[in-house]
Structure formats: C-alpha cells, structure tokens
Amino acid sequence: MSARPRFRRPLAARPNPLDNEFDLIARYFSRPAPSGYLGVGDDCALLPLAGGRHLATSTDLLIEGRHFFADAQPEALGHKALAVNLSDLAAMGAQPLGCLLGLSLPAVDADWLEQFASGFHALADSAGCPLVGGDTTRSISGIVISVTVMGQVDARQALRRDAAMVDDDIWVTGALGAPDIALQLLNGTLPMDQSLLAATRPTLDRPEPPWQFAQKLPGLAHAALDISDGLLQDLGHILEASKCGAELHFASMPVHPALQALDTGTVQQAVLAGGDVYQLCFTAAADKRQAIQQLADDAGQPISRIGRIVKQAGLHVWSADGQTISLASRGYDHFS
Amino acid sequence: MSARPRFRRPLAARPNPLDNEFDLIARYFSRPAPSGYLGVGDDCALLPLAGGRHLATSTDLLIEGRHFFADAQPEALGHKALAVNLSDLAAMGAQPLGCLLGLSLPAVDADWLEQFASGFHALADSAGCPLVGGDTTRSISGIVISVTVMGQVDARQALRRDAAMVDDDIWVTGALGAPDIALQLLNGTLPMDQSLLAATRPTLDRPEPPWQFAQKLPGLAHAALDISDGLLQDLGHILEASKCGAELHFASMPVHPALQALDTGTVQQAVLAGGDVYQLCFTAAADKRQAIQQLADDAGQPISRIGRIVKQAGLHVWSADGQTISLASRGYDHFS
Numbered sequence: 014m015s016a017r018p019r020f021r022r023p024l025a026a027r028p029n030p031l032d033n034e035f036d037l038i039a040r041y042f043s044r045p046a047p048s049g050y051l052g053v054g055d056d057c058a059l060l061p062l063a064g065g066r067h068l069a070t071s072t073d074l075l076i077e078g079r080h081f082f083a084d085a086q087p088e089a090l091g092h093k094a095l096a097v098n099l100s101d102l103a104a105m106g107a108q109p110l111g112c113l114l115g116l117s118l119p120a121v122d123a124d125w126l127e128q129f130a131s132g133f134h135a136l137a138d139s140a141g142c143p144l145v146g147g148d149t150t151r152s153i154s155g156i157v158i159s160v161t162v163m164g165q166v167d168a169r170q171a172l173r174r175d176a177a178m179v180d181d182d183i184w185v186t187g188a189l190g191a192p193d194i195a196l197q198l199l200n201g202t203l204p205m206d207q208s209l210l211a212a213t214r215p216t217l218d219r220p221e222p223p224w225q226f227a228q229k230l231p232g233l234a235h236a237a238l239d240i241s242d243g244l245l246q247d248l249g250h251i252l253e254a255s256k257c258g259a260e261l262h263f264a265s266m267p268v269h270p271a272l273q274a275l276d277t278g279t280v281q282q283a284v285l286a287g288g289d290v291y292q293l294c295f296t297a298a299a300d301k302r303q304a305i306q307q308l309a310d311d312a313g314q315p316i317s318r319i320g321r322i323v324k325q326a327g328l329h330v331w332s333a334d335g336q337t338i339s340l341a342s343r344g345y346d347h348f349s
Numbered sequence: 350m351s352a353r354p355r356f357r358r359p360l361a362a363r364p365n366p367l368d369n370e371f372d373l374i375a376r377y378f379s380r381p382a383p384s385g386y387l388g389v390g391d392d393c394a395l396l397p398l399a400g401g402r403h404l405a406t407s408t409d410l411l412i413e414g415r416h417f418f419a420d421a422q423p424e425a426l427g428h429k430a431l432a433v434n435l436s437d438l439a440a441m442g443a444q445p446l447g448c449l450l451g452l453s454l455p456a457v458d459a460d461w462l463e464q465f466a467s468g469f470h471a472l473a474d475s476a477g478c479p480l481v482g483g484d485t486t487r488s489i490s491g492i493v494i495s496v497t498v499m500g501q502v503d504a505r506q507a508l509r510r511d512a513a514m515v516d517d518d519i520w521v522t523g524a525l526g527a528p529d530i531a532l533q534l535l536n537g538t539l540p541m542d543q544s545l546l547a548a549t550r551p552t553l554d555r556p557e558p559p560w561q562f563a564q565k566l567p568g569l570a571h572a573a574l575d576i577s578d579g580l581l582q583d584l585g586h587i588l589e590a591s592k593c594g595a596e597l598h599f600a601s602m603p604v605h606p607a608l609q610a611l612d613t614g615t616v617q618q619a620v621l622a623g624g625d626v627y628q629l630c631f632t633a634a635a636d637k638r639q640a641i642q643q644l645a646d647d648a649g650q651p652i653s654r655i656g657r658i659v660k661q662a663g664l665h666v667w668s669a670d671g672q673t674i675s676l677a678s679r680g681y682d683h684f685s
Contacts, residue, residue: 058481145394
C-alpha cells in the first residue's frame with residue numbers, strides 16, 4: 014500500500030468521480046519507505062537485495078463479480094490472473110522470478126481447477142515465472158484469487174514512474190480501446206453487437222502484456238506504467254511523479270481495428286480513458302527511437318510513438334485537426 | 350502450491366479426516382520445481398537470487414468466517430494477518446525483507462481500517478518487515494485478507510523440512526495447546542469457562558511467532574516447521590520429508606499454564622494436535638544444545654527439548670509413566 018495504491022477497474026461498476034474513498038484507505042497504509050526501498054506506490058515495490066539488484070514485487074486481488082464475471086472461462090481466468098500481475102513486472106522492466114497463488118473457492122470443482130491451472134501454468138511457463146507456492150481455502154461466497162509476482166531488476170535502470178524527462182518521446186505498446194468497448198457491451202452501456210463483442214472480448218479476457226519486450230527496456234527507456242486504469246489516468250501518474258507535462262496526438266494512437274465503425278467520441282473515450290489495457294506507456298529519449306523500434310521489431314511487439322514530455326505541467330491531447338480533445342472521464346481511480 | 354500446499358486451520362470447522370479434497374487441488378497446481386528453486390511445499394518457497402542467497406516467500410489468505418470471526422478486533426486481526434506469515438519466514442530461518450497486503454472489504458470503515466493498520470504496522474515495524482505494496486478492493490461479501498511475505502536466507506542453511514538427521518534433538522518454541530482450547534470454548538466443543546477463555550484467547554488472537562530467535566537458527570538447527578496445523582501433523586511432515594522417525598516425551602512438553610485444570614485427554618489432544626500455534630518445531634544436533642539454549646536465553650525465547658529423531662519410521666509419544674499416547678485426531682490437514 015502506498016501513497017496511491019493502484020486499483021484494478023472493477024467490471025461490475027462504472028467509475029464514480031465523487032467516490033474518493035480509496036484516499037482514505039491509502040492514508041492508513043501509507044508509510045515512509047524504509048531506506049533502500051524504492052517504487053512504493055509504483056506498479057511494483059522494489060526491495061533491496063544483495064549485489065545492487067532489487068526485488069520487484071506486486072500483488073493483486075481478483076474478486077468474482079467485481080473483476081471477473083461468474084461465468085468467466087476458467088482457462089482464461091487462470092491466464093488473466095497471472096497476466097495482470099506480469100503486466101506490473103513489465104512496467105518496471107523486471108525479469109520474472111516466480112509467483113504465488115492464493116485461491117479461495119466455494120467448492121472443489123475438478124474441471125474448473127484443471128482449466129484454471131492450465132491457463133495459469135501456460136502463461137507462467139512461457140513467461141519464465143513459475144508458481145512456487147500458495148494457499149487454498151474454501152470461501153464463504155464467490156471465488157477470490159490473489160496472485161503475487163516477484164522479479165529482479167537493476168534498480169538504477171528500473172522503469173519508475175518518476176523517471177520521465179522533458180523532451181522524452183511517449184510510447185505505447187499494443188492497441189488501445191478494445192477491452193473498454195467489450196466491457197461496455199457486456200454492461201449494456203453500449204447496445205449489444207455480437208460481432209463487435211467477439212472482436213473485442215479476447216482483449217478483455219486474455220490480456221497479453223508485453224513482458225518479453227519490457228525486460229529489454231531498462232537502459233533504453235526512462236519511465237513506464239501499465240495503462241490498466243486508462244492511458245490518461247496512468248500517464249497522469251507519470252507526469253505527477255516526474256513533475257512535467259505531456260502533449261499527445263490522437264492520430265498517432267494505435268486504435269484497435271475493431272473500433273473502426275464506432276463514433277469518434279466513443280472511440281476517443283475508450284482509447285484515452287478505457288481501463289483493463291495491460292499494455293505499457295513508457296517514455297524514452299528521442300535519440301533512442303531507433304534502438305527501441307529495433308527492439309520492438311525483434312520481439313514482434315507493435316509499439317506506437319504518441320507524443321512528447323514537456324516542461325509545462327498538464328496533459329493535452331490534440332486531434333488530427335489541431336483541436337484539444339476533452340473527455341467526460343479520464344479513467345478509473347475510485348473505490349466504487 | 351506444491352505437493353502438499355499448507356492450510357490454515359479454519360475456525361469455523363473441525364477437522365474432517367474423510368475429506369481429502371485438497372489432494373485434488375494440489376494435483377492441478379503441483380509442478381516439478383525449476384532448477385535452483387527449493388522449498389516448494391515447505392513453509393516458504395526459496396527462489397534463487399544472485400550471490401547464493403535465496404528469496405523466501407509465502408502467501409496466506411484469511412477469510413472472514415473461516416479464519417477469523419466477524420467480530421474479531423481489527424487491531425488483533427492486523428497483527429495476526431502478518432504474524433501467521435512471519436511464522437512461515439521464521440520456519441525457514443529467513444530474515445524479513447518486506448510484505449504485501451491485499452484487502453477486500455465490504456465497505457470502507459475508517460475506525461476499522463485505522464485499527465487494522467495499527468496492528469499490522471506495529472508488528473511490521475518490530476519485525477523489520479515493512480509493508481511495501483498492496484491492492485484494495487470492495488468485496489461482495491465478507492472481509493478477505495491476503496498477505497505475502499518475503500525474506501532472505503542462505504539456501505545452504507535454510508531450515509528445510511527435509512533436513513532432519515537421525516539422533517537430532519527435537520525442540521519447540523513457546524507453549525503449546527492454548528489456541529486450541531480457546532477455539533474449543535468458542536466453538537462450544539468445550540463448555541464455556543470465561544476465565545479459561547480469557548487466559549487462552551490471546552494466544553489465538555495475537556500469535557507471537559519467534560521471528561527474532563528463528564533468524565539466528567540457520568547454521569545451528571537442521572529442519573524446522575511452524576506447528577500451525579498441530580505438532581504431530583507438522584512434525585510428521587518433517588519425518589516424511591527427511592525419511593526418519595521420532596520419539597517424543599509428553600512430560601517434556603511446554604503445556605500452556607492455563608491448561609492445568611483440564612483433564613489429561615483434553616490437554617494431550619490440544620498440545621499434540623491443536624492447531625493455530627505459530628511456534629516452531631525444529632531439530633538440531635545434540636552437540637548444539639548449549640549454543641541453542643544460549644541463543645534462546647539471549648532472545649528471551651522459551652524453548653523446550655521434547656524428543657529425538659530416530660532412524661525407524663513412525664512417531665511415538667511417551668507419557669510420563671512409559672505408555673504410548675494415542676489420539677483421536679493428529680491435527681488439521683483437510684479442505685473441510
């Protein structure tokens with residue numbers, strides 16, 4: 014817990030800008046970081062190890078009915094439970110070391126367990142992040158999943174949110190907007206469109222954070238965050254911690270192709286403020302452009318350069334015709 | 350998760366020896382440990398770090414109605430949530446590095462949060478195990494607490510369950526039996542006796558694992574486990590992993606003084622099989638007796654030498670008059 018503990022966007026609720034109760038929670042758990050401990054409040058905390066390396070670690074709770082639907086496919090859920098945590102390691106540029114799983118189940122269902130474990134282990138194997146321990150118990154009501162990931166990183170090169178520099182390029186990995194559209198279709202905020210749901214739902218149910226590409230970024234990039242709370246919200250955290258501003262160009266943003274037929278306002282809202290995007294926003298000096306693009310090409314990782322860090326505080330998004338884009342909501346940041 | 354994931358004794362249920370469903374769960378999550386990873390299935394997993402050190406880590410879920418009562422004092426609950434995890438670090442002889450907290454609450458209650466945080470932080474501060482990160486979310490029903498601890502240990506000296514040697518002394522820290530009696534009074538298995546409850550309940554609500562003493566044991570002791578599932582059950586895990594047997598003398602056991610007025614059978618059951626005892630059972634060579642006793646005296650940590658590791662498989666407990674003690678139940682090991 015930290016100055017600003019990071020929250021996952023609950024599926025079951027839309028943001029409520031008036032409900033700022035998590036500031037209250039943070040007040041009770043925020044403590045000054047002990048000497049040598051870094052990154053408290055970042056995607057991962059960094060704990061000092063012998064030899065100048067740091068342990069990067071993060072934990073997430075996933076609650077049935079809030080973070081996933083009761084009918085979620087267990088294989089996808091096993092994948093996602095680990096993926097959202099690997100995203101936190103990726104956002105620090107850390108190399109996965111292992112993970113722990115806490116699982117509270119209302120009943121023991123062999124089919125469910127087999128599929129959940131299969132999704133979890135498949136991602137753990139490919140990411141080199143073995144499951145090394147855990148705790149299982151019977152729950153009183155729905156499923157509760159707690160995952161903790163651990164990784165290693167050289168603290169001098171860790172992608173901390175306070176490391177952005179003026180004139181840095183701003184990059185994002187992957188494509189934006191699709192998970193939010195899937196959520197809106199499922200929640201009824203958008204009228205149901207089965208083909209649009211089919212095209213967007215995989216990004217919600219099976220996020221693929223760029224853990225492989227991200228491990229190579231330390232030394233090239235400065236700051237990074239995953240954009241699970243929405244691009245503007247999370248980039249805002251970088252700007253606040255790094256004491257600078259940003260200019261973004263909407264025309265440069267990697268809008269998910271499934272969103273083409275939607276109206277401009279809906280697309281802008283989803284791309285700029287939509288959560289559950291387990292991709293990275295990172296900043297890097299302009300003279301690293303070529304090296305970063307090469308790294309992305311080598312890893313088969315799509316990336317887009319979407320703007321620039323500026324000295325003046327504030328976050329401006331320009332449309333293709335030079336207008337400022339403003340939004341009803343900038344993303345999810347509430348205990349709602 | 351492991352060959353035998355370790356379970357906390359639920360408050361709301363008594364052991365059910367016929368209900369072995371957690372073997373089913375273990376089957377889906379057990380994987381061969383990657384090279385260099387040790388202790389999978391022990392109190393902590395040990396992950397290889399640079400420089401020959403290992404990261405010791407463990408996670409526990411505490412569910413309202415199962416692991417604590419809905420009316421539990423939040424300050425004590427904050428203490429206990431961390432204490433049960435520090436007990437796992439102690440059982441490996443690891444030095445605490447930091448912890449993570451996942452908290453799912455049905456509502457934000459400032460008084461509750463303040464007291465919970467106060468109990469948690471007080472123990473974290475005294476044990477040198479700072480809270481470095483976490484996740485908070487609103488739950489659908491009761492409170493869910495997930496704590497992960499991390500520590501460091503030299504893997505060659507870690508107190509692994511498979512490290513007991515024939516002719517080792519068997520030691521326990523602290524006093525035994527009181528938490529089980531408190532539970533039985535609260536559950537109605539024993540008729541209510543308010544003064545007995547007052548004398549035993551603190552051991553249930555505010556366990557004090559010997560984390561300070563335990564950090565000094567590597568190099569002196571061989572195997573260790575915490576006895577949260579009961580002495581015979583947890584010592585049994587050491588014997589199984591170390592391929593040996595044990596002889597115990599009941600007369601040498603540190604029976605909690607509050608249990609004096611109870612009948613012999615109740616006391617034996619509570620001392621030998623009662624769970625929720627966040628104390629250590631450890632083994633060490635006989636030539637280390639004096640050094641270990643000196644260490645305990647220096648730390649103000651009561652310890653008792655209760656028996657001996659033998660070559661022949663099996664676990665025998667002798668009463669003062671030379672009879673074998675047998676019990677209805679040997680402890681808690683089920684998903685019930």
